[in-house]
Amino acid sequence: MSNILCVLYQDPVDGYPPAYPRDEIPKIERYWDGQTTPTPERIDFTPGELLGTVSGELGLRKFLEERGHELIVTADKDGPDSVFERELGEAEVVISQPFWPAYLTAERIAKAPNLKLAITAGIGSDHVDLQAAMEGGITVAEVTYCNSISVSEHVVMMILALVRNYIPSYEVVIDGGWNIADCVSRSYDIEGMQVGTVGAGRIGSAVLRRLKPFEVGLHYTDRHRLPETVETDLGVTYHPTVESLVEACDVVTINAPLHPETEHLFNDQLIGKMKRGAYLVNTARGKICDRDAVARALESGQLAGYAGDVWFPQPAPRDHPWRSMPHHGMTPHVSGTSLSAQARYAAGTREILECFFDGRPLREEYLIVEGGALAGAGAHSYSAGDATEGSEEAARFGED
Numbered sequence: 510m511s512n513i514l515c516v517l518y519q520d521p522v523d524g525y526p527p528a529y530p531r532d533e534i535p536k537i538e539r540y541w542d543g544q545t546t547p548t549p550e551r552i553d554f555t556p557g558e559l560l561g562t563v564s565g566e567l568g569l570r571k572f573l574e575e576r577g578h579e580l581i582v583t584a585d586k587d588g589p590d591s592v593f594e595r596e597l598g599e600a601e602v603v604i605s606q607p608f609w610p611a612y613l614t615a616e617r618i619a620k621a622p623n624l625k626l627a628i629t630a631g632i633g634s635d636h637v638d639l640q641a642a643m644e645g646g647i648t649v650a651e652v653t654y655c656n657s658i659s660v661s662e663h664v665v666m667m668i669l670a671l672v673r674n675y676i677p678s679y680e681v682v683i684d685g686g687w688n689i690a691d692c693v694s695r696s697y698d699i700e701g702m703q704v705g706t707v708g709a710g711r712i713g714s715a716v717l718r719r720l721k722p723f724e725v726g727l728h729y730t731d732r733h734r735l736p737e738t739v740e741t742d743l744g745v746t747y748h749p750t751v752e753s754l755v756e757a758c759d760v761v762t763i764n765a766p767l768h769p770e771t772e773h774l775f776n777d778q779l780i781g782k783m784k785r786g787a788y789l790v791n792t793a794r795g796k797i798c799d800r801d802a803v804a805r806a807l808e809s810g811q812l813a814g815y816a817g818d819v820w821f822p823q824p825a826p827r828d829h830p831w832r833s834m835p836h837h838g839m840t841p842h843v844s845g846t847s848l849s850a851q852a853r854y855a856a857g858t859r860e861i862l863e864c865f866f867d868g869r870p871l872r873e874e875y876l877i878v879e880g881g882a883l884a885g886a887g888a889h890s891y892s893a894g895d896a897t898e899g900s901e902e903a904a905r906f907g908e909d
Contacts, residue, residue: 511578511866512623514600516593517563517630518609519584525564533557534849540654541715544874547652547857556852561606567630567855569862576866586611587904597621602865604628604858608842610636610823612900618645626865630858631656631845634877635767635794638895639887642878649878650871652857653886654711656845660792661715663818663844664762668720670838671788671814672699672760695813695836700724705758707751707774708765708793709735710890716762717743730754731765733889755783760790763817767794769894777802780811791817792844795825796896804834818842822903 534557539545554560554568561567566582573580581600585592586609593611597603601623605611613627618641627637629651642649670676678692704720705728706713714735717727727745729735734747748754751774755761761783765771775789775798783789789812791798800821806812816838820831823842831839857875864871876885883891 511601512596512599513569513573513578513580513602513604513862514593514596515567515569515580515582515604516586516609516611517561517565517567517582517584517606520562520564521559525562526559529557529559529848531557534852537853540657540711541718542654542711544654546853547655547860549856549859549863552856552859554852554855557848558851559848560851560855561608561630561846565851565855567604567858569855569859572859573862578866584609587901587907591904594620598623600624602626602628602862604630605636606630606846606854607633607636608823608846610900612822612897612903613637613642614897614900615641615895618642618647626650626861628858628861629877630854631850633766633794634887634891635796635896636900637877638897639768639878639883639891640893640895643881643883643893646881647878648865648871648876649887650861650875651877651886652854652861653872653874655853655857656847656850657711658715659847659850660712660764660844661719664712664716664764664790664792665719667790667792667816667838668704668760668762668788669699671790671816671836672697672702676838699760702726702759703728703757704760704762705729705748705754707731707754707761707763709733710764712792713762713764714739716764717745725760728754728758751779752782755779755787758787759784760788762790763793763797765793765797766890767796767896768891769896770892771797772896773797773799775799775802777805780806783811785811786813788812788814788816791815791819793819794896795819795821795823795831796899800830804830807834807836812836814838818844822900824903824906826902826905 553571583592674696703726709729709731730748818840873885877887
């Protein structure tokens with residue numbers, strides 16, 4: 510018998526929903542590049558249900574208990590007295606989502622002698638100290654591609670919301686007003702603008718594909734250059750450095766993983782190289798941006814707007830400056846956990862567990878760390894090291 514410790518976000522304020530707005534979600538069997546969606550032996554949930562919460566349990570309880578395993582599900586993840594900290598010592602498997610991450614720091618890994626597998630139900634495993642996982646022989650896996658399109662759609666929505674000044678205009682209606690001049694005094698067309706992505710993997714390239722019909726100039730930078738045929742088809746310009754990209758663009762979207770090479774990449778110096786009045790959208794990881802540098806740039810007018818749904822730490826303390834800075838379009842981390850995405854990452858988590866318990870190899874594209882080294886998608890996207898420092902600040906959310 511194995512102990513599986515699963516950290517998920519809290520149920521809705523008004524309770525787990527008895528019904529949903531739609532009766533079903535589209536069934537997708539393959540992603541854009543041909544990779545198949547998760548293929549577990551079966552699932553014990555209805556796609557379209559709320560699965561990422563404590564009550565949803567990723568649809569795993571029946572499967573795990575039938576196999577004789579113990580499943581512990583909690584949202585209490587931060588601080589030394591949390592359920593996560595108390596149960597970690599017995600856990601063989603830890604499951605967490607990027608939206609409400611259980612930070613697996615080196616100190617916590619040291620307290621988990623039985624830990625063999627850390628699963629990200631979603632994509633992005635920077636909440637795990639990858640260096641400590643490598644040194645401890647822990648396998649780290651995630652459900653690659655499960656919510657990449659979900660995030661790319663969110664990026665396009667946020668770009669348009671910023672440039673067209675949508676949120677303040679909506680607030681005018683809520684307040685009972687009709688202040689058209691106030692609404693449009695910060696509203697522009699995206700047509701003809703130069704838009705660039707930092708990172709052109711599954712999410713970044715999907716953003717480029719979705720923006721092409723908007724008749725904008727497209728740009729990207731990435732450690733792995735796209736094939737020439739893809740560049741030609743998209744009409745996209747490659748930049749060898751992030752500095753070159755930001756200098757050319759009116760809108761910059763960050764779609765890169767967080768690791769030591771990208772941590773605080775967007776600092777005062779880099780933001781200062783952007784066009785005055787540029788827009789910055791970050792649905793990647795909050796720590797890729799210097800928190801205070803972003804707030805300063807909005808105050809000074811160097812940035813016309815900043816939007817995203819990623820913070821550091823998560824949940825963000827209530828006094829986090831991104832909650833109160835001007836001209837922002839921040840949301841909680843929701844881009845990759847739509848009900849559609851949840852169905853895929855819940856199924857993918859089960860597929861990983863089936864392979865693990867049956868002694869079968871995990872999909873190569875799901876691997877981040879294996880055998881003491883970066884592996885699979887991890888070897889392509891990450892660098893060795895740790896990006897969890899400062900995550901203990903997440904405990905302040907519950908203390909405020």
